[in-house]
Amino acid sequence: MDKIKRNERLGAMARILTETPNRIHTLGEFCELFGTAKSTISEDIDLISNSFAQFDLGRVETVAGAAGGVRYRAIPSPKRVERVLNGLAQRLKEPGRMLPGGFLYTSDVTAESATAQALGEILAMQYYDKAPNFVLTMETKGIPIALMTARMLDVPLVIARRDSRAYEGSAVKINYIAGGGNERIETMALARRAVSPGQRALIVDDFMKGGGTLQGMVDMMREFQAEVVGVCVMISTSTPKEKRVKGANSLLILDGFDQETGCAIVRPSEKYMN
Amino acid sequence: MDKIKRNERLGAMARILTETPNRIHTLGEFCELFGTAKSTISEDIDLISNSFAQFDLGRVETVAGAAGGVRYRAIPSPKRVERVLNGLAQRLKEPGRMLPGGFLYTSDVTAESATAQALGEILAMQYYDKAPNFVLTMETKGIPIALMTARMLDVPLVIARRDSRAYEGSAVKINYIAGGGNERIETMALARRAVSPGQRALIVDDFMKGGGTLQGMVDMMREFQAEVVGVCVMISTSTPKEKRVKGANSLLILDGFDQETGCAIVRPSEKYMN
Numbered sequence: 001m002d003k004i005k006r007n008e009r010l011g012a013m014a015r016i017l018t019e020t021p022n023r024i025h026t027l028g029e030f031c032e033l034f035g036t037a038k039s040t041i042s043e044d045i046d047l048i049s050n051s052f053a054q055f056d057l058g059r060v061e062t063v064a065g066a067a068g069g070v071r072y073r074a075i076p077s078p079k080r081v082e083r084v085l086n087g088l089a090q091r092l093k094e095p096g097r098m099l100p101g102g103f104l105y106t107s108d109v110t111a112e113s114a115t116a117q118a119l120g121e122i123l124a125m126q127y128y129d130k131a132p133n134f135v136l137t138m139e140t141k142g143i144p145i146a147l148m149t150a151r152m153l154d155v156p157l158v159i160a161r162r163d164s165r166a167y168e169g170s171a172v173k174i175n176y177i178a179g180g181g182n183e184r185i186e187t188m189a190l191a192r193r194a195v196s197p198g199q200r201a202l203i204v205d206d207f208m209k210g211g212g213t214l215q216g217m218v219d220m221m222r223e224f225q226a227e228v229v230g231v232c233v234m235i236s237t238s239t240p241k242e243k244r245v246k247g248a249n250s251l252l253i254l255d256g257f258d259q260e261t262g263c264a265i266v267r268p269s270e271k272y273m274n
Numbered sequence: 275m276d277k278i279k280r281n282e283r284l285g286a287m288a289r290i291l292t293e294t295p296n297r298i299h300t301l302g303e304f305c306e307l308f309g310t311a312k313s314t315i316s317e318d319i320d321l322i323s324n325s326f327a328q329f330d331l332g333r334v335e336t337v338a339g340a341a342g343g344v345r346y347r348a349i350p351s352p353k354r355v356e357r358v359l360n361g362l363a364q365r366l367k368e369p370g371r372m373l374p375g376g377f378l379y380t381s382d383v384t385a386e387s388a389t390a391q392a393l394g395e396i397l398a399m400q401y402y403d404k405a406p407n408f409v410l411t412m413e414t415k416g417i418p419i420a421l422m423t424a425r426m427l428d429v430p431l432v433i434a435r436r437d438s439r440a441y442e443g444s445a446v447k448i449n450y451i452a453g454g455g456n457e458r459i460e461t462m463a464l465a466r467r468a469v470s471p472g473q474r475a476l477i478v479d480d481f482m483k484g485g486g487t488l489q490g491m492v493d494m495m496r497e498f499q500a501e502v503v504g505v506c507v508m509i510s511t512s513t514p515k516e517k518r519v520k521g522a523n524s525l526l527i528l529d530g531f532d533q534e535t536g537c538a539i540v541r542p543s544e545k546y547m548n
Contacts, residue, residue: 004328010281011288011322015331018289020388033329048285054278055307057289096467103441107465111433113425114294140413140433147418151387159385159414167377167481191381207441 004034006044014048017060017072022128022154026069045070056080058121073128074121074152078274084118085268089252092235098262102209102237104254110141110206110234113148119251120148122272123204123232126249127153130229132202134158134195136221138188138213145234146204153202160220164189172223176216177244179209188216190224197225208236208250211243218245235266278308280318288322291334291346296402296428300343319344330354332395347402348395348426352548358392359542363526366509372536376483376511378528384415384480384508387422393525394422396546397478397506400523401427404503406476408432408469410495412462412487419508420478427476434494438463446497450490451518453483462490464498471499482510482524485517492519509540 013030030041049060058074076084088109097105109115132153137146138160150157164171168191178186203217214231221228236250251272255265287304304315323334332348362383371379383389406427411420412434424431438445442465452460477491488505495502510524525546529539
C-alpha cells in the first residue's frame with residue numbers, strides 16, 4: 001500500500017478513534033492501515049491528543065503494556081459538564097412540561113441522541129475505573145441515555161422489561177415497589193442469559209422519585225450475583241428526601257413546579273457545579 | 275486567538291464533524307475556532323474528505339448556498355454494508371438463539387451500541403433525500419437502532435408506548451393487530467405533543483413477523499396527519515410472505531430454524547448483497 005501523508009492520516013485516525021470510544025487500538029493497526037512506521041503513528045497520536053485537549057473534545061490516551069495501544073475517551077471538562085447540564089435544565093424549565101402527579105414531560109429530551117450522547121459522556125467518565133461489564137436500565141425512557149453511556153464505556157446495554165416476553169427466553173422476575181407517593185407492586189423481568197455471575201453492572205435510568213425502580217434493578221442484580229458499581233439517574237426529585245435506593249448519582253434535581261407558571265424548578269446537582 | 279497549525283486542526287475538525295452527523299457547520303464556525311482564513315479551512319476539509327473516502331469512513335461534503343457549509347454523513351460503501359450485515363447474520367446463527375414460537379433471541383445484539391450504530395448508518399443513508407423530521411419506533415427492542423438512525427439523520431427519536439403513562443401527558447391511543455400467528459389486539463400510545471401535522475416520519479423497528487406492529491405505527495402517523503417516508507426493520511421473517519405493512523425495508527431475512535441444530539437460518543436481504 002502507498003504511504004499516506006500525515007495530512008491524510010490525521011482526520012481518518014481521529015474518526016476511527018472517536019467512533020470506538022474506550023476501545024484500545026494497537027499502533028500496529030494504524031501502521032498497517034497507513035503503511036507507516038510506529039514512531040510516525042506515535043507522533044500523529046500526540047498531535048490528535050493535543051488538539052483534542054485544546055478544544056475540550058475528549059482525551060486520546062496511550063495505554064502501556066502488552067495489551068496496550070491508544071484509545072479515545074470522551075472526558076468533558078468540568079466547564080463543559082456544567083454547560084451541558086445548565087442547558088438541559090433550561091430546556092426542562094420551558095412552560096408546559098408539568099404533568100399531573102408532579103411528573104415532568106421529558107420524553108422529547110431523553111430521546112434526543114445528542115442529549116443522550118452528552119449525558120452518556122458525563123456518566124461514563126465517572127466509572128471508567130470501576131470497569132463495568134455492562135450498563136443496566138429498565139425500559140423505556142432511560143434507554144437512550146443508558147445506551148450512550150454503554151457506548152462511551154464500550155460495553156453492552158442490558159434492558160430490564162416490565163414483562164418477560166416470549167422472545168426473551170427464560171427470565172428472572174422480581175417484584176419491586178414503584179411510584180413515590182401512590183406505591184404499588186410492579187414486576188421487572190430480565191432474560192436469564194443477559195447477565196453472568198460476578199459481572200459488574202452500572203445502573204442508569206432517566207427519572208427517580210421514590211427510588212423503587214432503581215432499587216428493583218439493584219435487587220435484580222443480586223439475583224444474578226452481579227455487583228453494582230454505580231446507580232445513575234438523569235433527574236431526581238428533591239422530595240421525598242429518603243430514596244429507596246441509596247447513593248444514587250443524579251445529574252439534575254427537580255425541586256418542584258412554580259405554582260403560577262407551572263414551570264419546573266430544576267437545576268444541576270451540586271456536585272456538577274463549580 | 276493564536277493561529278492553530280493544520281496538523282492540530284485536522285483531528286479536531288474530524289471529531290467535530292463526525293460527532294454531529296448530517297449537521298451543517300459553517301466555514302465561519304471553524305475560522306473562528308481556529309483563527310484561520312476560509313480558504314485554509316476549505317483545504318482542511320478537502321484533506322479530511324479525501325482521507326475519509328479513501329478509508330471508507332463516510333463522507334464530508336460541502337453544501338452550497340446561503341445555509342451552506344460542511345457536513346459529515348456516514349455513508350458506508352456497499353462492501354461495508356455487506357460485511358456488516360453478513361457479520362450480524364453470522365452472530366444470529368449462533369446456537370441457542372431459537373425461542374419457543376419461532377422467535378429469535380436478539381436482545382444482546384440489538385442493545386449493542388456498535389451494532390445499533392452500524393445499522394443506523396445503513397438505514398439513515400437511504401433516507402437523506404426524504405428528509406424525515408423524526409424517527410418513530412415502538413418500545414422496546416428497536417430503540418437502540420432507531421436512536422442511532424435518528425442520530426445519523428440529526429433528527430429526534432419518537433417512541434410509541436404500549437401504554438400511555440402519566441408522565442407522557444395526553445396521548446393518542448390506537449389498537450393494532452399484533453403477533454403473526456396467534457393474533458391479538460394490542461394498544462399503542464403516543465404523546466400528543468410528540469408529533470406535529472405535516473411532519474415526515476421514518477419508522478424503524480427490530481423485528482417483523484406479521485407486520486402488525488409496523489402497520490400500527492403507520493396508522494398512528496395517520497392519526498397525527500404525519501407522512502411516513504419509510505418503514506425499516508432489522509429482521510423480517512420470510513413467512514408469512516404477506517405482511518400487514520407493505521414495502522418494508524428489511525436488513526435481514528429470517529427463513530426459519532434448522533430442525534437439527536436449532537440454529538437460525540438468517541441472511542442479508544437481497545438488496546444489500548452485491
